[in-house]
Amino acid sequence: MLMPSLITLSQHIVRTMTLIAFLLISSLSLAADGPRKVVEDAASKMTQRLITDKEKVNTQSYYVEHLVDELLLPVVDHVYMARKVLAKNWKKTSDAQKKQFIDAFKHKVIRTYAGAFKAFNGEMIIFDDAKFSKTGNRALVKSEIQRIGAPVINVTYKLFNKKGQWLTYDAVIEGVSLVKSFRDQFNQSIDQHGLAQAISLLAAEYKSETPILKMAGHSWEPYISNQLPANGLAVNIVTEVFTRAGYQVEMEFMPWQRVTEEMEAGSIDMSAASWYNQTRARETQFTDAYLNNDLVIIKRKLDKLTYSTPAEFKTYIDKRGYRLAVFKDYGYGDYFSEIAPLVSLNFYKYCTQMIRDVANKSTDIALLDHWTAQNSLNNTKNIADHLEVMPTLIQRGLHVTISKLRTDHQAIAEAFNKALAEMKQDGSYQEILKKHHYPAI
Template sequence: MPRLLRAMGLLAMLLVTQGAMAQKLRMAADAWAPYADVSLLNGGLSTDLIRTALTRAGYTTEYEQVPWARAIHGVSEGRYDILINAWYSKDRTQIGEFSGEYLVNRLRFLKRKTSGIEYQTLEQLHPYSIAVVRSYAYWPAFDNDAELKKVPVASFSTAVRMLAAGRVDLTIEDEYAARLALSREPDEVRDNVEFVSGSLSENGLHILVSLKNPDHEKIVADFDKAIAAMKADGTYDKLFKLHGL
C-alpha cells in the first residue's frame, strides 16, 4: 500500500508539473463582431473556437484586443504568438505560419423579402441600388465595377434600415456579421429582409502563428487536429449555436 500511495503521489506531482509547464500563447486581433470582440460572449465566435481548440491541445491562452496594425506588427516581432483572424496572403507567410481554415467568411447580398432579385453575376445587379458602407473594401470585382449603383452609408445598420424601408434594393455584408447586426434591429427591419442565395466571395479564416515562436509548426498542427476533433464530436456546431449563429 505505501508503494501504491507513493506512486500515486508521484503521478499527481507529474501532472501538476506538466500543467504548470503548459505553454501560454498570447493571442491578438482587432474588434470584429461577431468574430472577436471583448464585449461579446467569450470574446466572440473566433476567440471562443480558437481558445477551446488550443485548450484541448494542452495550451493556455491570453487575448488582447488591439488595432489591426498593432496586432500584425506584434506577431511579426513575436510580442504576440497568434493572430486569430487572418485571411491567407503570401506576404504574411514571412511573419507567421497559417493554420488550416477553421471558419469561412461569406460576403452576401440582402434584399427585401418581397423582392425577386437573384444573383449569379454582378451584371445582373446593375439595375439595382446597393447600400455600401463608406471606406469598406468588399471584393475587387465588386469594388471596381463602375456600373453598379452604390449608395454610400455610414454603417450596416443604416444600410439595412434603408433596405427594409425600400430606399435601396440591396445591401451587402459578411453573413455572420449581418446575422448579429440583424438580431439587434427592430422587428420591422429584421422581419422584412433576407439573404440573396449565393455569395459574392468566400474567404477562409486561419490563425497565423508567429515564426518567432520556436514551436509554431507544432502549435499549428495541434490546433488543426483539435478543430477537426471539435467538428467530429459536435463541439464546433455547439459553439456556433452558443453565439446565436
C-alpha cells in the same frame, strides 16, 4: 520555493496523495446518480484522451496537466477549496492577491491530479453508499483502498451540489482533511513570511508549464467580443483547439490595424480570425479553416437588385453606380477584386453603422458575413424591416494566422490542425457550435 516542511503533507499522506486524485474521480462515480454521472463522464473522457494522445503524454511533460485542466477540473471546485484554505485570511487579501492565490492553488490541484494519473496502479477500492446531508445538497462517500502487503487506507470524499452540478471540494485521508492540511501548511508559511510573501511563494512554485500563445483580435460580434460568453464563438473554438494541442492562449482585444502592427513587431503571436490572402500568407502562417463564413449582400427591400449566382450579381451591378459598404483591409478574396472596380467602395469600422447607412440610403448595399448581419438585424428590428438579406455571394474560410517571427510557427499550425480534426471527429467541436447557437448546427 517554500521550505519542504511548509509545502508537503505528512509522510503518510504524501504516500497516498498520488492515489487520492485518481481515486477521487473513481469513487465519486459510484456515489449516486447525480454526482456519479458528472464525474464518470469526466473520467471516461480522461481515460480516452490518455489513450488517443499517448504520444503527447509520453513526449510532453506538461500534457497530462493540460488534460486534467481540460477534463477533470470542471468537476472540482478549486475556487471554493482555495477560499477554505485561506480561511480568515481571505478577507485580508486584495482582489489581485485573491486571483494570484486562486491561480496558484488551481495549478497545485492540477499537478496533484496529474501525478495521480501517472502513478495509479489499479489498487482495489471498496465503497460505501453515499450519505447525503438533510438538505440533500452535500454528500459523503466513504471508501477503503486495499493494498497488497500494506494497511488499508480509509478515504472519505466530500461533494456538494452547486447550481445543479455536483462538485468535489475535499478528501479526508485517515481522518486528515486535505483542505485542512493545505491550510495548515499555508498558515505556517504566513507565520514565517507574511501573507503577501506566502502567496507570492506559492504562485512562484505552482504556475502553469503549458506554453503560452498571445492572441489578439478585434471586436466582431458574434464571433469575437469580450462581452460574449467565452469571448465569442471564434475565440472559444481557437482557445479550445489550442488547449487540446497543448497550448495556453492569452487573448487581447484591439483594433484590426493594431493586431497587424503587434504581430509585425512580434509582441503578439497570432490573430484569432483572418481570411486568406497572399500578402498575409507571406508574413504569417495560416492554419486550416476552423469556420466558414458566408458573405451576403444586404440591400433595401425596395431595391430591385436580384441575383442567384455571383456572375449574375456582377452583371447586374455593372455601370449602375452602386455604393458598396465593406470593411477596410479585409481579405474578401479574388471575386471581390473583380467586382470592386464596378462599384464605389465605402469603408466602415462597425457592422451596425453599415446596416444603418444602407437603410438611410447613405450607401446602397453592404457585404457582410451572414451570421454577423443576422445578429445585427435582430438587434435593430426597426431597421431590419426595411432591409433584405440576399443569397450567399462569397464564401471565405476563417483561419488563425501565426506570426512567422516565431521559429515554431509551422509546428504550432500543424498542432492546431491536428487538434481541430480530432475535435471534429469526437464531437467536441460541434458542441461548441451548439453552445453559441451557430446557425449551421
